[in-house]
Amino acid sequence: MRFSVQLPTEQVERGDELLSGEAVAELSRAAEACGFDACFVTEHPFPPDRWMQAGGHHALDPFVALSFAAAATRRILLQTHVLVLPYRNPFLTAKAAASLDVLSGGRLILGVAAGYLKGEFRALGVDPAERNELCDEALRAMKAAWTEDGVCFEGRHFGARGNSMRPRPAQRPHPPLWIGGNSRRAIRRAVEHGDGWAPFPSPAGAAGHARTAPIESAAELASRIAFARELCRAASRSRPLEICFSPPALTVFGAGRYDPPALRDEIGALAAIGVGWLCVGFPAASRAAFRAELERFAREILTLV
Amino acid sequence: MQVGMLQIFQNYLGRGSDRDMVAREMRLAERAEDLGFDKLWAVEHHFTDYAACPDNVEYLAWLAGRTSRIQLATGAVIVPWNSPLRVAERLALLDHLSGGRAVLGLGRGLARVEYGGFGIDMGESRDRFDEASRMIIEALDKGFIEGDGPYYPQRRTEIRPRPLRGFRDRLYCVGMSPESVEQAAALGGRLMIFSQQAWETFAEGSLREYRASYRRHHGADPGPPVTGDLMFCHADPARAEELAMTYMPNYFLTIIKHYEIMSEHFKDTKGYAYYETAGQLFAQVGLETAARGYCQVNCWGTPEQILEKLRRRWELLGGFELNVIANYGGMSFDTARESIELFANEVLPELRRWEAAAQ
Numbered sequence: 001m002r003f004s005v006q007l008p009t010e011q012v013e014r015g016d017e018l019l020s021g022e023a024v025a026e027l028s029r030a031a032e033a034c035g036f037d038a039c040f041v042t043e044h045p046f047p048p049d050r051w052m053q054a055g056g057h058h059a060l061d062p063f064v065a066l067s068f069a070a071a072a073t074r075r076i077l078l079q080t081h082v083l084v085l086p087y088r089n090p091f092l093t094a095k096a097a098a099s100l101d102v103l104s105g106g107r108l109i110l111g112v113a114a115g116y117l118k119g120e121f122r123a124l125g126v127d128p129a130e131r132n133e134l135c136d137e138a139l140r141a142m143k144a145a146w147t148e149d150g151v152c153f154e155g156r157h158f159g160a161r162g163n164s165m166r167p168r169p170a171q172r173p174h175p176p177l178w179i180g181g182n183s184r185r186a187i188r189r190a191v192e193h194g195d196g197w198a199p200f201p202s203p204a205g206a207a208g209h210a211r212t213a214p215i216e217s218a219a220e221l222a223s224r225i226a227f228a229r230e231l232c233r234a235a236s237r238s239r240p241l242e243i244c245f246s247p248p249a250l251t252v253f254g255a256g257r258y259d260p261p262a263l264r265d266e267i268g269a270l271a272a273i274g275v276g277w278l279c280v281g282f283p284a285a286s287r288a289a290f291r292a293e294l295e296r297f298a299r300e301i302l303t304l305v
Numbered sequence: 306m307q308v309g310m311l312q313i314f315q316n317y318l319g320r321g322s323d324r325d326m327v328a329r330e331m332r333l334a335e336r337a338e339d340l341g342f343d344k345l346w347a348v349e350h351h352f353t354d355y356a357a358c359p360d361n362v363e364y365l366a367w368l369a370g371r372t373s374r375i376q377l378a379t380g381a382v383i384v385p386w387n388s389p390l391r392v393a394e395r396l397a398l399l400d401h402l403s404g405g406r407a408v409l410g411l412g413r414g415l416a417r418v419e420y421g422g423f424g425i426d427m428g429e430s431r432d433r434f435d436e437a438s439r440m441i442i443e444a445l446d447k448g449f450i451e452g453d454g455p456y457y458p459q460r461r462t463e464i465r466p467r468p469l470r471g472f473r474d475r476l477y478c479v480g481m482s483p484e485s486v487e488q489a490a491a492l493g494g495r496l497m498i499f500s501q502q503a504w505e506t507f508a509e510g511s512l513r514e515y516r517a518s519y520r521r522h523h524g525a526d527p528g529p530p531v532t533g534d535l536m537f538c539h540a541d542p543a544r545a546e547e548l549a550m551t552y553m554p555n556y557f558l559t560i561i562k563h564y565e566i567m568s569e570h571f572k573d574t575k576g577y578a579y580y581e582t583a584g585q586l587f588a589q590v591g592l593e594t595a596a597r598g599y600c601q602v603n604c605w606g607t608p609e610q611i612l613e614k615l616r617r618r619w620e621l622l623g624g625f626e627l628n629v630i631a632n633y634g635g636m637s638f639d640t641a642r643e644s645i646e647l648f649a650n651e652v653l654p655e656l657r658r659w660e661a662a663a664q
Contacts, residue, residue, distance in 0.1 A: 129639045132646050136339050183650035185341070230658065 001271050001305055004038035004079050004109075004244070005031050005297075006281035008290050009065055010057045017286055024065060025072035030291045034298040038077035038109060040279060041065045043084055048119030063096040070104035077107045081244075081279055082180040082198065084115035086131045087124050089158060090138035091165070094145040098169040106170030111198050111244070112139070113180030130156065132185075139177065139193050146174040178244055182215050184227060191231040196242030196277075199224065201251060218266075221245065222273040229274070244277035245270060256283040256293075260300035267305050306619075306659040307626040309344030310337045310645070311380055311533050314358035317555065317635035323357060329638050330358075333631060333645065334368050338375040340649035341657070344408060345372075346380030346533075346628055352422045355563035362395040369403035377403055380533070380628070381412030381479050381497070385430045386423050389437040389457050393444035397468040409445075409472045410497055411438050412479035413488070415564050415580070431484055431576035432456065438478075438492055446471035477531060482579035486511050490518035495626075496530040500602045508621050529624045534604035536629035538648040542607050549605035552634030554596040559634075561592065604629060608651030615652075619659060627656065 007027060008018050017023065031039050044059045052058075059065075066078040078100065085093065101108040114135035115121065121128035137155050144151045145165040153160045169175055178196035179189050190197035201215055215221050225243055232241055247266055249258045267278065280297070284290035312334060316326045330347075337345045347364050350356030358364060365377040377399065382392055400407040413434045414420065420427040433456050440457060444450035445468045451461040477497040478489035489496050496515045498507070512530060519527040535553050539545035561567060564580070567588060571581040587595045604611055604627075619625065629648065632641040 129642045132650070133336055133339065181650075184652075184654035185650040188341070188654045227654075231654070234658075 001267055001275070002037040002277045003297075003302060004040045004077070004081070004277060004279045005036045005294065006081075006279065007031075007039050007041055007065065007069060008282070008284050009041060009060045011285075012058045014285070018284075018290075019060075021068050023287055024068040026287055027290055027294075028069035028073050028076060030294050032073045032076035034294045035302050036076060036294070036298075037277075038079045039069055040079035040081040040109075040111070042081060043087075044117070044120065045087065046120055046123045047117060048123070051117060051119060063100055066108070067100055067103070070100065070107065074105075075107075077109055078104055079109040079178075079279075080111050082111040082113040082178075085112045085138040086115055086121070086126050086134035090141035090155070091145050091158075091160070091163075093138065094142040094165060097142070097175060098146060098165065098167060101169040101171055101175050102167050104170075106175075108169070108171070108175040109178060110175050111178040111180055111196075113186075113198075136189070139189070143174060143193075176242070178242060182224070184224075187224060187228045188231055191228060191235055191237060191241060194241075195239075196244055197228055198244040198277075198279075201246055201248045218269060218273070221270075221275075225274045242277060243275045244279060245275045246279045246281075250280040250282070256281065263301060264305055267301070271305075306624070306656045307343045307531075308341075308653055308656050309346050309376075309378065309531070309626070309628045310334075310340075310342045311346040311348070311628045311630045312358070313348050313630055313633060314350065314356050315556075315559065315633055316354045316357060317559070317633075319354040320635065326357070329632060329641075331367075332638075333641070335371055336642075336645070338372045340645065341653050342375060342649075343657075344376040344378045344628075346378040346410065348380055349383045349386070349412075350416075351386070351419050353418060353563060355416075355559050362392075362399055365407070366399055366402050369399065369406065372406075373404075374406075376406045376408050376475075378408035378477070379410045381410035381477070383412050383414040383419075384437045384441070385414055385425055385433040386419070387437075389440040389444070389452070390450050390459060390462060392437075392441050393450050393464050393468075396441075396445060396472065397464050397466060400469045401466055405469050407472075408475045408477070409441075410477040410479065411441075411492075411494065413485050413576075415481075415577075417565055417568075417570060418563070427577070428575035429456070431488070434485075434488060438488075442472060442476065442492070444468075446473065480511065480515065482577070483511070483514070484576055484579070486515050487518055490515050490527070491522050493519070493523055493527075495528045497533065497628075498530060499533040500535070500604070501599060503598075503602060504618050504621050512622060529626050530622065531626040531628055532618070532622075533628040533630065535633055536603070536611075536631055536644065536648060537605040538608060538611060538644045538652065540607060540647060542610065545606050545610070548636070548640070549603075550600060552636045553600045553603060553605065554593075555634035557596045557599045558592070561587070608647060611648070611652050612655055615656065624659075 011018055028039050041062045042059045043062050047056050062080045070078055097110055114131040118128040141153050144153055146169055149164045150162045151160045176195035178198040179186055179194040180198045182199045187197055199215055282293035284293055312330045314330055316323055334345055347361040348356055348358055349361045351359045361379045396407055413430050436456050440450055440452045444464050448467050449461050449463050450459055452459040476494040478492055478494035479497045480486035480489040537549040566584045571577045631645040
């Protein structure tokens with residue numbers, strides 16, 4: 001099992017303590033030293049106040065945040081979890097991703113999804129009703145930009161007629177694409193166009209709000225993973241599909257508290273159904289507190305699973 | 306299981322502009338391939354708000370240029386309103402334009418107002434269909450068309466560009482009345498219906514009749530029937546029901562009005578006795594009850610609810626092909642889009658894994 005830890009850059013009131021270049025450098029280095037395989041950031045460029053009042057959060061721009069982490073580290077992978085593809089012109093996304101991949105020495109993992117927050121879509125000038133379509137289109141456009149020259153591509157709102165992008169990403173053909181979203185079609189998208197599937201544990205109440213299918217139990221996740229395996233077989237897909245999940249206790253739905261033996265068992269069960277990556281997050285008010293969480297997790301979990 | 310999207314080109318009660326109506330159908334059609342649909346079907350209807358797509362072959366030719374994999378199906382070419390020579394030519398050309406993706410659905414036509422616009426006697430529709438449909442299918446097989454009449458005398462004439470291949474293995478016939486069910490079986494087309502009857506009634510009635518007749522005519526079993534459903538999908542079960550029970554009855558009433566189901570004229574029109582019975586039944590139970598019954602057999606609910614309904618239908622019919630109508634009854638474009646996206650997200654990938662057991 002491999003582990004990715006969230007950099008604590010959502011607490012925008014913490015100022016320099018957590019929200020500074022120095023903090024990102026220190027904490028990503030600490031995560032690397034503790035043996036985490038990756039660190040990740042979320043994306044919410046301009047959320048609506050209503051959503052914030054209902055418990056939402058801000059975030060740094062993912063490419064900026066991960067660049068600071070890249071500059072401070074050597075080996076730890078750098079993951080977007082997840083990038084909302086429809087927010088940006090896909091060629092700009094491809095450029096940012098290729099740039100980060102090159103400058104980090106080939107360490108980017110691109111977790112992507114269609115998004116759901118209508119108020120944020122509108123503020124960014126994107127029709128939320130098109131989000132699935134734009135996400136599909138973006139995946140095709142980015143791959144074309146990363147792998148072809150003289151790209152000709154007619155999108156809904158843009159058109160390339162003989163454009164090329166350099167440098168190519170360090171990873172070939174491109175950084176791994178992990179498709180987020182809990183729906184069967186997201187799974188199918190992952191099987192057909194992606195390198196991994198990254199569902200999110202969604203208690204049914206939250207799922208309706210996030211406009212995604214609920215995944216409330218290990219049994220449901222197992223059934224969705226089985227569906228993914230069948231689609232892989234049907235598509236004669238030989239290369240493996242990474243499955244990246246989050247143990248609920250260590251996400252925004254949990255409180256960050258965990259019982260190590262129980263969590264180790266849960267991790268074993270997730271591994272048994274085919275999960276290969278786990279994304280975890282720790283609430284922390286200071287760098288010291290966050291480093292203590294990293295060390296505890298490394299001691300109690302990482303070294304023992 | 307094969308799943309298609311059917312487009313009906315309705316300008317509901319004439320409230321919007323035809324320009325918007327056509328633009329919306331085009332947007333949905335462009336999306337269908339990415340969403341994972343196997344086929345895109347388009348109706349042929351003339352002259353009214355109910356449905357305005359006077360040339361589905363033309364429309365599918367446009368879509369051929371925008372797509373690469375999805376099959377392009379006429380749902381249906383209304384044979385009595387068309388010249389069999391021109392139908393054969395246009396289908397042959399569509400097949401060339403699309404790289405062999407054309408699918409031929411044929412129908413008889415039911416609306417007096419449409420027959421009236423063409424100045425064709427509705428009482429001739431059955432015989433016209435019988436004569437012309439055979440000419441079309443043979444022309445696409447052989448590369449030339451000919452016929453002795455009486456409706457379509459045709460000296461032997463070449464179909465150019467030459468048809469890429471015949472259409473017998475991609476042929477569907479609308480069969481809502483016993484006459485047209487028999488015509489479908491005789492012609493060798495797959496049975497195509499619009500979901501209106503209780504599924505048990507359909508399975509024991511028309512479907513059984515069709516299969517028996519098909520075996521008699523052709524000495525083999527037919528492929529699965531295709532059911533055309535109004536579809537509404539929403540993650541919230543209460544919203545799904547509320548909106549389905551708004552838009553589906555809206556559409557049902559436009560059917561009643563356009564086809565004049567409650568009028569007397571079917572009684573005196575050769576070949577349409579079945580529809581007189583339907584009108585009487587609706588008069589007895591009342592349109593509100595009829596509309597509720599209609600909704601119950603169509604495809605609405607949360608993704609899991611829809612899968613459950615279709616699973617029961619699958620078992621009852623022994624397999625079928627599904628065709629969903631996403632945009633109807635005055636719903637906003639965003640509503641239609643969210644519904645079809647959710648259907649494609651959660652229902653469609655599961656349906657396409659279903660395989661019919663041997664019958």
